[in-house]
Amino acid sequence: MIYDLVVPQFTKMLGNLLAILDEAEKFAEEKKFDVGVLLQSRLAPDQFNLTRQVQVACDTAKLGAARLTDTEKDAPAHADTEQTITEIKSRIESVIAYLDGFSSERFAGAAERRISQPRWNGKSLSGHEFLIQHVIPNFYFHATMVHAILRHNGVNIGKSSYLGVMPFRDPA
């Protein structure tokens, strides 16, 4: 279950983010403005801009998987230096590729592991608490903020762009 919540589902959502960024590029071309304007956009002056929202969504997925499996030292480093939409999309693709390397077996014992991060000053959560109360709400927060910033700027996306395709079974 932890694997399914983190690896395939975050991979799917990151893929949806790539498609949303494609829509942003299309919109900028049609309206003849530099898509970089959207990357710098935010909903409030003291909020992260679009680029930073993508970076934090990516880091939440990457470090969530790494910390739950106690393999943070093996996670790829990202310098947060992306300037263009191509670089932003590469960042997302690199996290998708990283997640693809995880098997469900690697998450054995993850719920019981004690997990901390630098800014917590030695305080910790169980893996179960970290996943449910931090990683999941935080990941969806930043993924939704990407959507909200683009939606506010007129990009042609809706909730189905965010949720993506459902694996429906047809009626019997």
Added chain:
Amino acid sequence: MIYDLVVPQFTKMLGNLLAILDEAEKFAEEKKFDVGVLLQSRLAPDQFNLTRQVQVACDTAKLGAARLTDTEKDAPAHADTEQTITEIKSRIESVIAYLDGFSSERFAGAAERRISQPRWNGKSLSGHEFLIQHVIPNFYFHATMVHAILRHNGVNIGKSSYLGVMPFRDPA
């Protein structure tokens, strides 16, 4: 795990939403405008307004728990007629009270249950798919949109208002 993802965690997030709406009321009082303006606010003309975002977050939690436990007929009805912030907060409180009635035992077998909703025209998801690919991302989407709309309007909230308190253990 399903119980923990849905019942205590959505309860916590709905409590955070109540606190965020308190901040919205405080902001409206300070600035001397009717808080109803915020309830009608949205980030794009074809997006749900704040009231509707809260209603859908509430319904996603309520119907998520109900469908996963196959007890939809017992779920309280909500007519979506809320006009004031007091009514909106009562809606949230009623879902918190509803969730409080669930025990973890009621979620036995939820992952394997076939789940549908009216608009799916007979198509279905497994409970596992429904939870991970629909209920969870949808709930956090609308909870984050409430945050985004208020943040955009200048209400004094940050990501910690959204995530709420973490059950940290102090360093040993």
